[in-house]
Amino acid sequence: DRLICGDVGYGKTELAVRAAFKAVDNGKQVAVLAPTTVLAEQHQRTFSQRLAEFPFAVECLSRFRTAGEQKRILARLAEGGVDVVIGTHRLVSADVRFKDLGLVIIDEEQRFGVEHKERLKRLRREVDVLTMTATPIPRTLHLSLLGIRDISNLETPPPDRLAIETRIVRFDKQLIRNAILRELNREGQIYFVHNRVQNIQEIADRIKSMVPEVRVAVAHGQMAGDELEEAMLKFVRREADVLVATTIIESGLDIPNANTIFINQADNYGLADLHQLRGRVGRFKHRAYAYLLLDSDKQVSPTAARRLKAIEEFTELGAGFKIAMRDLEIRGAGNILGTQQSGHIAAVGYELYCQLLENAVREFSGQARRTPLEVAVDLPWTAYFPRDYVAGQRQRIEAYRRLARVRGLDRLDDFRQELRDRYGPAPEPAEWLLRLAELRLLATHWKLSTVHLEKAAESAAPTDVVLGYRNTKRIRELAERSKGRLVVVDEKSAYFRLRPAELEPLTMYRVVKGLLRV
Incomplete structure (x- = not known):
């Protein structure tokens, strides 16, 4: 193994x-x-x-x-x-x-x-x-190192391999046109990554209008199997010069002749994605170019700016480990990942290792230990991603995983927007899943451990929303705000009595959200 x-x-x-x-x-x-x-x-x-x-x-x-x-x-x-x-x-x-x-x-x-x-x-x-x-970038590591014992590193690049020249630029028609023409002049091919299926055709048309002599193919995950295969084969057979695609090309696609890549709205990608996408070019002995395009009128968040800076800075061959280290710094886990990955890290798993390390450091410096708070929200709503909405099994698992990793309401809004862009308006069950995630994030702020419904056996009996809590001060603050409706009953639980008119799911959601609002 x-x-x-x-x-x-x-x-x-x-x-x-x-x-x-x-x-x-x-x-x-x-x-x-x-x-x-x-x-x-x-x-x-x-x-x-x-x-x-x-x-x-x-x-x-x-x-x-x-x-x-x-x-x-x-x-x-x-x-x-x-x-x-x-x-x-x-x-x-x-x-x-x-x-x-x-x-x-x-x-x-x-x-x-x-x-x-x-x-x-x-x-x-x-x-x-x-x-x-x-690259063992944190996301990859924490998903894959759990329980893995033996690790081998491939550190020698193939002979004649050149580093990829990486540039961060605003979306500029003239620059894109010149870069495409330069690649065509040396008989190469170009990737243009745009991760919004909604307007990917629009982008392809814009490229066509910028460089009329170029042949463009479009590929994305929502195409039928034979269409997707045809688009990819067209590019492989060199019947297309530019492949406008979503991140479907991220995984291991190997076309030695493609040596320029544009990544549109690059500030929306994680470091792992950027490094993987950049690795689609420069797979032969020609110098390759990666352009990370930013919208001309959009501000870039500080975290995204640091990610882009890291990608631009580490362009030499085998930069994966350095990028991994910088990624850890950006996410605040400290510079702990060297090329030596022996010892306990492999036995305990990467995420736990980071947690143990952070807690040890906090103990030495006299700070309180920090443990991530997980909240179990169990309310009787039908909440899931339907098969006919997020079609592929892998995409569904990825969507659930990403939703579970969302750690802020603004991130949840971004995730909601991305779902709408990729798959269209969310059906009822998906909407309820997003609402549950919203309540989970609000409950985390109040240091709650559980949110569930308790209904007495007799149908006429009242229904309570039960909040399991970890922090007495926070729950008292919440009880005061609720004007007497939230009652702390013991050292672990507080009860919020629902009125008969509040039992309808949407009303219940609004009431609970109103109670937990930050």
Whole structure:
């Protein structure tokens, strides 16, 4: 069970191919898990080319395959007729059976849910797992280091590789036109990343009007499988000069000829995303350029400014670890992540390690220990992301995960806006999920531990909202504000009696929100 940390374009795929070869050569089957359909297809091409001289069968399971093809591949997989199977989350479906699985390779590990990886391990108790991730940036680390024991770092860049020149600029038509023409003059290709599906076509049209001679393709996750494949293949076959895409290209897409990337509204991305996206270019020996575009009339927040500064500052090869360190500084965890990752960090998990470290420092300096407060809000509302709203399983898991990580009301508003942009207006269950998240954030301010409803058995009996609290001073303050409606009953709980007219869900939400407002 080994984690390979290697910077973008350092040859993690090459390691995967060799590990797969050794396993198949010894009569075992190999499963390769990739986060996106596009990357799975690319891996299938790479593996097939590298193993072409050997009698090994390589197949790909993804939404680009018809139901009939998938059925045929699954049957051969169960009989042992397929040696290497590459796929997205489709590989962890219940109907996927292996004859003798020996190795599981997980690419871009931070983008899978824990339950997916655990299911793969359960397929065979004796299965080896090789996990690959680019830069150990905090997000990646805290999702992936939990319980992982062995870590290897890939620190040597491929020969002739040049650092990527990174520039932060305001959106400027002339600059974009010149950069595109420069790339075309050396027969290269260009990525333009715009993460709003709503107006991505508009952006493509703007590029076309800026540089009429350029051929533009558009790719985003809401396209039908065959359309997306066609757009990507167009770019791979060099039938398009510019690929206008969402962050669907973030994961491991390898097109050596693409050497200029524009990232629009770059202040909206995290460091991990920016580093991954920048790593899509400069994968051959030409000098590559990354332009981080900012809206010409928008102020950049201080945190976003520091993120962009870090990306601009650390452009040398293998900058991943330095970016990880700067990311930790920006987020306030201190400069603690060196290239040595042995010792207890791997055993206790990264997030806990940071928490232990911070608490130790606070103790030494005579401050109170800080523990993150989690609030359980359990109110009887139907709240979830429906399948027909957030379609893909991975996107849904990612949406839930990101919602759980939101730590402020302004961040919640940003998240709500992003959902609307990507998937359209939120249906009722999704709206209720966002309302619950809002109450959770308000409850955190009052240092509450739980918010739930207590209803007596007789239907005529009154209903109470019960607040579990941690801080006596805060709950008294809240009780005073409620004009006698919130009653503190013991050392742990306070009861807020609902009136009959307040039992309707929307009214109840407004009442509880009014009680907890900051």
